[in-house]
Amino acid sequence: MCPDHAPLSPPSPGRRGFLFKLGLALNVLGAALVGVPVLGFILAPMRRLGGQSWIRLGPVKDFPPGETRLATYENPGSAHWDGATAKTACWVRHVGNGQFQVFAVNCAHLGCPVRWFAQSRLFMCPCHGGVYYEDGTRASGPPPRGLFEYELQIRNGELYVRGGQLPTLAGPV
Amino acid sequence: MKRAAAALVAAVGRWVEERAGLGAAVTPALDHPVPRRTASWWYTFGSATLALFVLQIATGICLAFVYVPSADKAYESLLYLNYDAPFGWFLRAVHFWGSNAMVAVMTLHMIQVFLWGAHKYPREMTWVVGVFLFLCTLGMAFSGQLMRWDQDAYWGLGIGASIASRTPVVGQSVVQLILGGPIIAGRTLSRVFTAHVFLVPGILIALVGLHLWLVLRLGVNEWPMPGRLVDRETYKRRYEEEVHRDGVPFFPDAARKDMVACGVVILIVFACAAIFGPFGPHGVPDPTIIDTAPKPDFYFLALFALFALLPAWTETALLLFGPPLAIVLLLAVPFLAGTGEKSWTRRPVSVLGVILIVLTVTTLAGLGVVVPWSPVMSAWSGLATPVEYVRGRTPLQLQGALVFQNKQCRNCHALGGQGGRRGPALEGIATRQTRDQLIRQVLQGGGNMPAYGKNLSPAEVNALVAFMQTLRPPNVPPARTTTEPGAPTR
Numbered sequence: 001m002c003p004d005h006a007p008l009s010p011p012s013p014g015r016r017g018f019l020f021k022l023g024l025a026l027n028v029l030g031a032a033l034v035g036v037p038v039l040g041f042i043l044a045p046m047r048r049l050g051g052q053s054w055i056r057l058g059p060v061k062d063f064p065p066g067e068t069r070l071a072t073y074e075n076p077g078s079a080h081w082d083g084a085t086a087k088t089a090c091w092v093r094h095v096g097n098g099q100f101q102v103f104a105v106n107c108a109h110l111g112c113p114v115r116w117f118a119q120s121r122l123f124m125c126p127c128h129g130g131v132y133y134e135d136g137t138r139a140s141g142p143p144p145r146g147l148f149e150y151e152l153q154i155r156n157g158e159l160y161v162r163g164g165q166l167p168t169l170a171g172p173v
Numbered sequence: 174m175k176r177a178a179a180a181l182v183a184a185v186g187r188w189v190e191e192r193a194g195l196g197a198a199v200t201p202a203l204d205h206p207v208p209r210r211t212a213s214w215w216y217t218f219g220s221a222t223l224a225l226f227v228l229q230i231a232t233g234i235c236l237a238f239v240y241v242p243s244a245d246k247a248y249e250s251l252l253y254l255n256y257d258a259p260f261g262w263f264l265r266a267v268h269f270w271g272s273n274a275m276v277a278v279m280t281l282h283m284i285q286v287f288l289w290g291a292h293k294y295p296r297e298m299t300w301v302v303g304v305f306l307f308l309c310t311l312g313m314a315f316s317g318q319l320m321r322w323d324q325d326a327y328w329g330l331g332i333g334a335s336i337a338s339r340t341p342v343v344g345q346s347v348v349q350l351i352l353g354g355p356i357i358a359g360r361t362l363s364r365v366f367t368a369h370v371f372l373v374p375g376i377l378i379a380l381v382g383l384h385l386w387l388v389l390r391l392g393v394n395e396w397p398m399p400g401r402l403v404d405r406e407t408y409k410r411r412y413e414e415e416v417h418r419d420g421v422p423f424f425p426d427a428a429r430k431d432m433v434a435c436g437v438v439i440l441i442v443f444a445c446a447a448i449f450g451p452f453g454p455h456g457v458p459d460p461t462i463i464d465t466a467p468k469p470d471f472y473f474l475a476l477f478a479l480f481a482l483l484p485a486w487t488e489t490a491l492l493l494f495g496p497p498l499a500i501v502l503l504l505a506v507p508f509l510a511g512t513g514e515k516s517w518t519r520r521p522v523s524v525l526g527v528i529l530i531v532l533t534v535t536t537l538a539g540l541g542v543v544v545p546w547s548p549v550m551s552a553w554s555g556l557a558t559p560v561e562y563v564r565g566r567t568p569l570q571l572q573g574a575l576v577f578q579n580k581q582c583r584n585c586h587a588l589g590g591q592g593g594r595r596g597p598a599l600e601g602i603a604t605r606q607t608r609d610q611l612i613r614q615v616l617q618g619g620g621n622m623p624a625y626g627k628n629l630s631p632a633e634v635n636a637l638v639a640f641m642q643t644l645r646p647p648n649v650p651p652a653r654t655t656t657e658p659g660a661p662t663r
Contacts, residue, residue, distance in 0.1 A: 045353045045360070046346040072461040075356050082358040083245025084459035085327065105463055110480060111331035113463035115550060120581040121628045126466035127332070128481035129546040129595050131623050139623035141546075141595075142485050165355035168335050170344025 053077075057092060057159045063100070068093040068116050068134060071102075076164045090150060090161065091116055091123070093134065100159060103136050104148040104167040111168065114147065123147065148172040202389055203428075206420030210396035212427035215289070217434035218282035219388075224435035225275040226381065228442065229313075230374070232268040240320070242366035244359035244458070247322040251454045266446035272314055274442050276472045279310055284527055287506070290515025291394035293403045297507035299387040302380055304503045309377045311472065316369035318470045322362060323454035328467035330357045330365075332480075339489045357460070392416065393427070397515035405512060466547070474541030475534045481546040482537075545594035548584040552592045559589035566643060573640025576633045580625065588644075596622055603645035607652045611638045 053076045063069055071092045078086035091114075093101040103123075105113040112127035122139060123132040130141035137146040150161035150173050167173040190196050239258055241250040254261035283303065286292060292300035315333075319326045330352070337351055338344045353360030392412060421427060456465060469477050483491055510523075517524050558574050566574070577583065585595035592598075606614065615634055618624035629637070645651055 043350065045349045048345065048349070070461070070463070075358070077354075078356070079244075079359045081243045081245050083243075083248075084457060084461075085244045085356075085358040085361075087459065087461050088356070089461040089463055105460075106331060106335075109335070111335035112328055112467055113460075113465065115463060117553075117581050117584075119553075119579050120623075120625065122581070122623055124548045124550065124581075124584065126547055126550060127328075127477075129548060131548070133623065133627075139618070140621045142481060142483070142488065144485055144488070166331065166334055166348065166352065166357060168338030168344070168348055170338035170340070170348060171355075 052162055052164045054153065054160045055163050057090070057102070057161055060094075060098070060100075060154060060157050060159050063092045063094040063159065065094045065096040068118065070105075070116070071159075073161075073163070088163065089113070090163070091147075092159065093136075095135075098154065100152055100154070101136060102150040102152050102159075102161050104150065104173055106148065106167050107143060108138070108145045108147060108169065109141070109143040111166070144169070203424035204422045205389060205392075206416040207393040207423050207427050208395040208416055209419050209421050211393045212421060212430060213396070214430055214434070215285055216393065216427070217431050218278055218285055220431035221434045221438040222275060222279045222282055223381065223385075224439060225271055225278060225442070226377070228271045228439060229268065229275060232264050232271060233370070233374075235264045236268060237370060242320070242362055244322070244362045247320070247362060248454055248457055251321065255451055262451050263446060265451035266449070267442060268317075269452045270442045270445040270449070272317055273471065274438060274445075275310060276314055278438060279307060283307060284531075286394070287523065288517040288520075288527065289394060290397050290403070290517070290520070292507040292511075293513070293515060294405055294408055294507075294511050296387070296391050296394060297511055299384060299391065300507045301504055302384045302387065304500070306377065306380050306384060307503075308500065309373050309380065312373050313369060313377070314470065314472055316365050316373065319365045320362070320369055321452075321454045322458050324456035324458060324462065324465045325453070325467050325469070327357060327458040327460060328465065329469055330361060332467070332469075336492050339492055393423075397517070399514070399516040399519050401515070403512045403515055464550075466544075466550070468541075468544075471538060475537035478537040478541035478544075481544075482540070543594075547593070548581075548595050549593040550584060552583040553578050553581040556583060556588075556591050559591075562588060562644065567639070569636050570640045570643055573636035573638065576629070576637040577640055580629065580633075580637075582637075585622075599641065599644050601645055601649070603642045603651045604649050605652055607654055608638055608642060609654075610652070611641050 055073045055076060057071045057073055063071075069092050070089055072087050072089045075082075075086050075088055089105045091103040091105060093103070095101060107114050107125040107127065107130045109125065109128055109130045112125050114123040114125045114130070114132065116123055121134040123134075123136075125131070125141065125143075128142050130143040131139040132143070132147050133139050135146075136149055148167040150163055152162070153160040163173055165171055165173070236254065239250055239254050239261065241247055251265070254265050256262070286300070286303070315329075319330060334348045334352055334357070337347045340347050349355060351361075351364070352358075353364045395412060395415060456462065468474075480488070480492075514520055556578075558578065563571060563574055577588075583592040585593040587594060587598040588600065590598075602611070612634060614620075614622065615629065615637060616624060616626040625634075642651065
């Protein structure tokens with residue numbers, strides 16, 4: 001008898017079962033190993049990174065008393081490829097005597113940019129008709145609250161606001 | 174010579190077939206019998222949707238050769254496609270009109286299969302998969318509109334994020350998950366691009382495959398006959414009998430009309446693309462340019478209108494629970510009415526339901542085009558005061574006409590049919606309100622009007638009300654209170 005023709009002894013059921021389970025376990029482990037970084041990567045932006053920081057809006061003298069003016073700033077933590085979308089606009093109101101209010105341009109209803117009308121001293125939203133008074137309180141329309149207002153500081157004659165995220169009902173600036 | 178060539182082709186065909194067996198796999202699908210009456214124009218919407226999907230894939234891949242999914246370059250690359258790349262404008266136009274057509278034709282397909290009772294036993298799963306196809310297509314439409322990366326896209330994302338922010342507890346996390354960070358910027362566009370180009374199309378292709386497999390396996394829905402009820406015990410046997418007794422092979426008997434419908438739909442898309450050209454991009458996506466009035470593409474206009482018209486206190490609940498509830502209801506249709514009558518002539522509730530939904534959506538979308546709830550931002554400075562409202566007026570009244578324009582009243586109140594429609598038109602206001610009522614309304618506002626008390630001097634109020642008291646048709650008396658002398662007695 002040539003050994004080449006010897007019938008192969010069938011693997012024992014125990015060995016087959018073990019190999020199957022081992023294969024299964026290895027694949028589950030592999031899926032888990034791939035899944036952790038994949039999910040972690042996709043879900044990472046959900047974590048609040050504390051991106052809020054103090055941002056310089058400009059010298060106080062650029063905002064005359066009694067007037068409301070549009071100011072713009074570069075978002076902290078923006079990427080090089082953000083282009084114009086790295087910028088954000090806000091409404092600065094100098095009430096008088098160095099008293100300021102800074103509002104997000106985003107309507108509290110659904111985030112469209114509100115416009116200031118100095119003659120009637122109102123902010124009006126183009127999307128669904130929200131209207132706000134000059135102090136940011138809701139005047140009419142669908143918004144559930146007044147305009148989002150930034151925390152602010154005046155240091156060395158410069159106006160600073162705390163910002164860095166899109167103002168919404170869940171995270172008002 | 175000809176014969177030799179034919180023989181060569183046949184030989185190559187046999188060689189390939191022996192190895193690949195494609196013919197053996199595809200022939201039964203092409204030959205499968207369908208009920209004779211379903212070889213109808215009404216049954217062609219599904220194929221037309223598929224044809225449009227293939228068109229979207231082909232044009233989408235072409236656009237991806239040039240489009241730069243980066244926030245600082247996307248807009249420029251679209252302008253390059255529009256004006257520089259050979260055929261770029263046309264491919265963008267076909268992709269845009271194709272997407273509109275796909276949403277429209279798919280909606281028609283959905284309405285048709287529902288009215289013909291095709292969602293009933295045993296085709297419930299086909300319907301369910303179809304609902305997911307519909308949702309994915311809307312997702313493609315929305316993400317596609319965002320990839321235009323213009324002002325509408327930027328503020329559209331703002332609207333999406335604002336809706337998401339109303340989720341209780343985890344609102345902020347959901348917003349950041351959608352935006353890929355705390356603000357709308359480059360990372361947002363990358364996410365939208367990945368969804369539009371990889372994720373959702375992958376799901377769509379898999380679901381289309383499943384949908385078609387189910388159609389082949391369960392057979393094309395027979396033409397519904399009033400009085401012929403669907404019964405789980407007997408349906409399959411009766412269907413088999415019908416297609417064997419009175420069926421025709423799908424190819425070519427039924428496929429003829431499908432092919433014509435696909436061709437016609439694609440030609441219409443090409444014609445729209447050639448005549449109307451590509452859509453946008455409109456306005457650079459610079460968030461500091463706030464003189465903009467964002468508006469979604471037509472398929473979301475109804476939703477956009479609903480946001481303006483819902484009472485504020487219902488809004489969060491409806492925004493959060495409305496869409497999931499609508500989806501669950503759509504998915505539940507075949508389980509709520511999976512058997513029984515198929516013919517729409519005997520399903521009045523279904524027919525009325527379809528009519529109601531279509532009327533609601535089209536009415537809302539129509540309002541979304543007109544946006545009567547939005548102030549007309551340029552009305553105060555851009556519109557002329559109609560001559561009949563200034564002719565023969567006193568200096569005080571003319572002064573009031575100026576106050577009316579300067580204080581932006583016109584942005585919300587029309588005069589002579591022009592101006593905003595947020596508030597009532599004021600042509601006949603003097604016949605409805607007395608001087609005292611007008612003063613009160615101007616100073617205190619109310620009824621969805623801001624109060625102007627702080628922003629108008631007494632002299633301005635005096636002039637404004639004097640002007641408004643002239644706003645009445647000739648020979649119609651002004652409004653009067655019953656205590657005034659000469660007031661009508663009851």
